[in-house]
Amino acid sequence: MNIIISNNSGKPIYEQIAMQIKNMIIRGDLAPGELLPSMRFLAKELRISVITTKRAYSDLERDGFIETVTGKGSFVANKNMAFIREEQLRLAEECLQKAVEIAKSSDITYEELTEIIEVLYKGE
Known part of the structure; x- marks a missing residue:
């Protein structure tokens, strides 16, 4: 997953992550049911805190873009x-x-x- 974090952006890192994942879903780059990287893996790849990725994933879940299954991970929601x-x-x-x-x-x-x-x- 190609996510770019900008330190010059006025937006918090978790918002940048959530927005980029939303855009990937809307464009069809991420298909419904597709497994997202784990929060820990994404945090490691982006060299940020797991708390930050957790916040991004929580916002995406709240907005209906992803679904999280305990023990299995987070998946792109089967939303229209x-x-x-x-x-x-x-x-x-x-x-x-x-x-x-x-x-x-x-x-x-x-x-x-x-x-x-x-x-x-x-x-x-």
Whole structure:
């Protein structure tokens, strides 16, 4: 599993791990029922605390992306991928709604806002 941790990111390490695993599941890189690395193995590979990987896995389980079976490990949940994508779209819409409200109240034009989104999305 190829997870990259950035020390320059403003996000905690457990969030970075959880987000990358979520993205792998949504893209189909990790299939439903697929076994994830153990928390200890992942912690060792990433050179981080087991507590950090435990937090990432707990968040993923809470959000329905993985299921943990005691003594067997953590597996990608057999959740409907269309449903997961719809949830992610809803979250994106909520964030964009806030951005639109801020833009309107700050006299930021539609063109300026779309330019900001394009730059952020493309990482330029």
